[in-house]
Amino acid sequence: xxxxxxxxxxxREVPADAEIVSHQLMLRTGMIRQIAAGIFDYLPLGxxxxxxxxxxxxxxxxAIEGQEVNLPVVHPAELWQRxxxxxxxxxxxxxLKDRNGRELCLGMTHEELMADLAQQLxxxxxxxxxxxxxxxxxxxxxPRPRAGTIRVREFTMKDAYSFDLDFAGLDAFYPRIYQSYxxxxxxxxxxxxxxxxxxxxxxxxxxxxxxxxTPIGEDTLLICxxxxxxxxxxxxxxxxxxxxxxxxxxxxxxxxxGATTIAALAEFLNIAETETAKAVFLxxxxxxxxxxxxxxxxxxxxxxxxxLNETKLTNAIKARRVRPATVDEIHAVGAEAGYGSPVxxxxxxxxxxxxxxxxxxxxxxxxxxxxxxxxRNVNYARDYKADIVTDLVAAAEGDAxxxxxxxxxxxxxxxxxxxxxxGTKYSKAMGATYLDEKGESHPIVMGxxxxxxxxxxxxxxxxxxxxxxxxxxxxIAPYQVSLVSLGTPKTPDxxxxxxxxxxxxxxxxxxxxxxxxxxxxxxxFNDADLLGIPIRLTVGGKGLKNGIVETKLRRTGAMSEIxxxxxxxGVQALIRAELQAIDATLTEEKLV
RNA sequence: CGGGGAGUAGCGCAGGUUGGUAGCGCGUUUGGUUUGGGACCAAAAGGUCGCAGGUUCAAAUCCUGUCUCCCCGACCA
Numbered sequence: 001x002x003x004x005x006x007x008x009x010x011x012r013e014v015p016a017d018a019e020i021v022s023h024q025l026m027l028r029t030g031m032i033r034q035i036a037a038g039i040f041d042y043l044p045l046g047x048x049x050x051x052x053x054x055x056x057x058x059x060x061x062x063a064i065e066g067q068e069v070n071l072p073v074v075h076p077a078e079l080w081q082r083x084x085x086x087x088x089x090x091x092x093x094x095x096l097k098d099r100n101g102r103e104l105c106l107g108m109t110h111e112e113l114m115a116d117l118a119q120q121l122x123x124x125x126x127x128x129x130x131x132x133x134x135x136x137x138x139x140x141x142x143p144r145p146r147a148g149t150i151r152v153r154e155f156t157m158k159d160a161y162s163f164d165l166d167f168a169g170l171d172a173f174y175p176r177i178y179q180s181y182x183x184x185x186x187x188x189x190x191x192x193x194x195x196x197x198x199x200x201x202x203x204x205x206x207x208x209x210x211x212x213x214t215p216i217g218e219d220t221l222l223i224c225x226x227x228x229x230x231x232x233x234x235x236x237x238x239x240x241x242x243x244x245x246x247x248x249x250x251x252x253x254x255x256x257x258g259a260t261t262i263a264a265l266a267e268f269l270n271i272a273e274t275e276t277a278k279a280v281f282l283x284x285x286x287x288x289x290x291x292x293x294x295x296x297x298x299x300x301x302x303x304x305x306x307x308l309n310e311t312k313l314t315n316a317i318k319a320r321r322v323r324p325a326t327v328d329e330i331h332a333v334g335a336e337a338g339y340g341s342p343v344x345x346x347x348x349x350x351x352x353x354x355x356x357x358x359x360x361x362x363x364x365x366x367x368x369x370x371x372x373x374x375x376r377n378v379n380y381a382r383d384y385k386a387d388i389v390t391d392l393v394a395a396a397e398g399d400a401x402x403x404x405x406x407x408x409x410x411x412x413x414x415x416x417x418x419x420x421x422x423g424t425k426y427s428k429a430m431g432a433t434y435l436d437e438k439g440e441s442h443p444i445v446m447g448x449x450x451x452x453x454x455x456x457x458x459x460x461x462x463x464x465x466x467x468x469x470x471x472x473x474x475x476i477a478p479y480q481v482s483l484v485s486l487g488t489p490k491t492p493d494x495x496x497x498x499x500x501x502x503x504x505x506x507x508x509x510x511x512x513x514x515x516x517x518x519x520x521x522x523x524x525f526n527d528a529d530l531l532g533i534p535i536r537l538t539v540g541g542k543g544l545k546n547g548i549v550e551t552k553l554r555r556t557g558a559m560s561e562i563x564x565x566x567x568x569x570g571v572q573a574l575i576r577a578e579l580q581a582i583d584a585t586l587t588e589e590k591l592v
Numbered sequence: 593c594g595g596g597g598a599g600u601a602g603c604g605c606a607g608g609u610u611g612g613u614a615g616c617g618c619g620u621u622u623g624g625u626u627u628g629g630g631a632c633c634a635a636a637a638g639g640u641c642g643c644a645g646g647u648u649c650a651a652a653u654c655c656u657g658u659c660u661c662c663c664c665g666a667c668c669a
Contacts, residue, residue, distance in 0.1 A: 012618060013604045014632070017662055037661065089669070109669060143593080143667050488627055522629035540628055
């Protein structure tokens with residue numbers, strides 16, 4: 001491609017709206033342009049990167065016998081109503097009506113349509129297993145798009161869906177897609193960690209997220225450097241300390257004026273925060289009769305020094321969502337904010353859920369459900385009983401790894417992919433069944449697997465750059481080689497040499513971005529750096545005199561020369577070396 | 593949805609308190625000189641100052657409303 005003809009413009013100044021590096025660089029390179037919050041144009045250079053990433057998706061999906069399809073962006077409401085998600089999902093789903101008033105939505109994901117497709121086409125066990133995928137636009141009306149193209153509303157996703165006879169089939173396929181995802185990320189030059197994740201509204205039994213570690217990440221992960229345990233904080237567990245062994249003492253009221261926080265309480269009574277119990281009041285939305293939801297007051301108890309993990313709680317009580325209770329709601333169940341106690345509440349109105357460590361700890365200090373009063377020596381079982389006792393606390397930096405006991409490390413990550421064992425939730429809802437050898441009907445067992453190409457592109461730019469611009473890995477760079485001609489009208493021999501080299505390399509199938517613009521050397525070098533083309537060739541008068549062109553690697557800054565009469569071989573060797581550096585990152589992965 | 597910030601030329605910004613014909617740098621166009629890390633000289637194009645009302649002889653500037661964008665949080669299938 002001749003840069004004199006390329007539709008692009010680089011910016012010297014950083015657009016004011018862009019805060020994170022990848023967003024700034026992609027705007028400055030002219031790869032993307034923002035249209036509205038979370039909605040972007042992709043210009044030729046940016047689109048090439050995106051398409052190269054998508055080519056890797058295809059390659060890896062095809063390698064595990066995936067078959068590409070293309071399902072619509074606009075979906076009839078009816079399909080989403082059958083699984084109930086039409087009602088469960090709120091404003092994140094963009095809804096519209098056609099001219100006849102029929103309700104439609106923009107696809108946020110495609111489980112419904114894929115299950116419907118299977119329902120139509122699959123009838124026999126002989127047809128399975130199989131896997132379908134597509135690379136296609138999704139729209140999610142996010143409440144707050146941010147971070148350039150990392151969190152957007154309209155995006156491109158490679159979503160794949162597996163269809164198996166039974167769970168054993170799904171379990172056998174799952175490690176293959178897991179490996180395939182690692183291959184994709186490594187081939188894009190991205191290091192990721194896989195973490196166990198919440199299955200959330202997708203339903204299902206097992207899920208992994210692939211996280212790129214970066215401070216701009218929106219998720220918090222807990223990682224064990226000792227044994228490799230890793231999990232999203234939403235579901236991470238930690239080995240809990242042994243509760244002390246003590247004789248149960250009689251319950252005792254104690255006056256604690258103004259001690260509404262655990263810290264104040266512990267200080268006032270001169271005890272450790274570990275000797276207190278903390279009450280958290282929430283209202284959960286639970287599934288009720290015939291698809292409707294009902295609200296339930298939830299009283300959660302964790303040890304005073306620990307934080308409640310709302311995702312764990314939500315999952316434990318199978319709620320759709322939870323919100324903080326209002327003061328009136330707290331009073332209505334006989335509790336008192338700041339002095340909450342599981343002892344003496346209106347037990348029939350409250351779903352009481354207690355962290356397992358609290359249940360095992362003797363003689364804790366809890367509230368008295370009365371302003372300025374607490375209770376000493378509150379003991380589970382003797383003084384109160386919960387509806388559920390389970391792990392409810394958020395794992396934190398320094399906690400003991402649940403597998404090996406070493407200290408956990410907390411880092412931020414961006415989710416660049418996820419894989420779910422869906423099970424039969426969608427196939428049952430859509431009636432996607434098959435007949436086995438005996439003629440018996442069974443629901444198809446599904447899995448769902450997603451990666452966003454635009455987010456992946458942004459994350460790679462976020463992690464591969466320096467003060468001069470992006471450093472694209474050669475596998476996804478818009479061009480492999482940047483050919484900088486320093487020729488001017490006064491040096492026609494240099495111009496001719498550059499033209500000849502451009503033809504030679506292009507004819508050999510090398511992707512060359514040829515800077516034939518009437519610009520000074522500095523402009524061309526700076527643009528080549530900014531755009532992040534991995535290999536730069538400089539054709540100038542000095543080099544030509546000596547029969548060479550100069551080379552520079554964007555990734556390392558390493559410079560060398562290639563003799564003109566050996567040019568093609570030399571450039572191919574550079575490309576091969578860059579590709580090998582990527583190949584060297586490919587690994588065999590075991591499920592964490 | 594709660595909190596904070598911002599909308600003036602393609603990009604970055606000034607002007608606003610004290611109302612009086614809208615400015616700077618980069619980029620763009622033309623001509624000339626230059627030409628190995630963002631050149632120089634000269635000329636030029638380009639803005640209903642987010643939008644709508646209001647106050648006023650007069651509004652980018654003051655008042656009211658509204659829309660949009662960014663950041664923090666809530667949310668995130």
